[in-house]
Amino acid sequence: MKRFFTSIFIISLCLLLALPAFAAKKLILLSPHQQSIQREFTDAFKEWYKKKTGETVELEWLDQGGTSSILRFIRSEFSRNPNGINIDIFWGGGHEPYMALDQEKRLEPYKLPDAVLSRVPKDFFGIRLFDPKYTWYGTALSGFGIIFNRVVLKAEKKPEPQTWEDLARPEFKGWVGSADPRQSGSVHMSYAVMIESYGWEKAWSIITRLGANVKNFTQAAGDAPRDVVTGEVGAGLAIDFYAWPRVEEFGADKIGYVLPKGLTVVNPDSIGILKGAPNLDVAKEFVTFVMSEDGQKLWMLPKGAKGGPKNFTLGRLSVIPSLYPALGKNSIVPLNPFELGGLVNYDSDRQGKLWSVVNDLVGALLVDTHQDLVKAWGAVIAGGMRPEAVAELTKMPVTIDQALALSAKWKNDAFRNQKINEWVKFAREKCKKAAELAKKP
DSSP: OHHHHHHHHHHHHHHHHHHHHHSOEEEEEEOOOOHHHHHHHHHHHHHHHHHHHSOOEEEEEEOOOSHHHHHHHHHHHHHHOTTOOSOOEEEOSOSHHHHHHHHTTOEEOOOOOHHHHTTSOSEETTEESBOTTSSOEEEEEEEEEEEEEHHHHHHTTOOOOOSTGGGGSGGGTTOEEEEOTTTOHHHHHHHHHHHHHHOHHHHHHHHHHHHHHEEEEESSTTHHHHHHHHTSSSEEEEEHHHHHHHHHHHOTTTEEEEOOTTSOOEEEEEEEEETTOTTHHHHHHHHHHHHSHHHHHHHHSOTTSTTSOSSOOOOOBOSOTTHHHHHGGGOSOSOOGGGOOOOOOOOHHHHHHHHHHHHHHHIIIIITTHHHHHHHHHHHHHTTOOHHHHHHHHOOSSOHHHHHHHHTTTTOHHHHHHHHHHHHHHHHHHHHHHHHHHHOO
16 A cells, blocks of 8 residues: 555656646736737737747737726836846837837847848838837837717717817817827827927917817726717827727728827837846747738738738738738728828937937826816817917927927926926916906906
């Protein structure tokens, strides 16, 4: 009997020791991407990885909110653990956050296989599609525009917006949708595009009036397109991949989407491996898959199509130019960005430096003081849009040069909070004064 139990123990021990060999590989990701993207790329990568390696892999998606929140989380974690934060991949949120993390040496270089890398251009209208040191790659191109409800606008006798400035018109008061850019990288980009398109002073005049027209600032970028579809608002700020599936679902006769001509950019939505990634080999394979034709087809094909997503239409622009003619009419996206003209000359370096400062300016001047802003804007409209009242309402506490200088100190929380408090006070005072100017006889 003793020999029997000894044999059982040995067999059990051998099985236990053998378990790691059969255990699934793991990948840990941080991403602001919506659930549909996470699910489609999880399922497709698991299948691709199994076919390539014969092994199974499990993906764990961590939720830290939008891009700005994720960036703060990454920096906070690395400040405590400089060699790694037990996370493999950061994916989504444009490309400025990756440029910043690259400068901070928080990304792990990985050069794609030549067969994959050769299909991706080095740049797109002057914007890099991947880092020359291979620390990050643009995985999809993103356009920033305006989604609108044709039925609602017609019923309310409002024009269909074609430019950002249209959303700042008095007749759109209470009819505009926008998320808080502090929570959404894609919404932040819409405001950054306005700054690059119009210049600092004019842009903030438009941004302030647009913000006064916002019904309420939401937390997620997908809220505005949803509210447009349901008729809660008539128009809203939207990245293309939130808009096109809505247009496809409800029909272009009901839902419209426009990239303001000469007033927008198309930039890369990027991916990078974080320094000290615990599952580095799997992380490299995931980046390879996302950048391959197999991964890129998930963006462009409708759900159910061969080689496309199975449950959700994603509707995004691929970074591989040859895919557009190859997929042809099978593609869900209605344009080829590599043939697109009239884009803004976007200064990525400058906007990268301004990222956090602009977020906090919008937060202080528009979001956190929204009730004051809406009330003052109503008074200005009622007073006949007097130029002096509009100028007072839309004036700024800093110039672009001052904002750039502030950006160098913005990681100092005490300094940052002091400035935000000053801006909140400034916003309330100018709203009060603008309302008074509007009512003067």
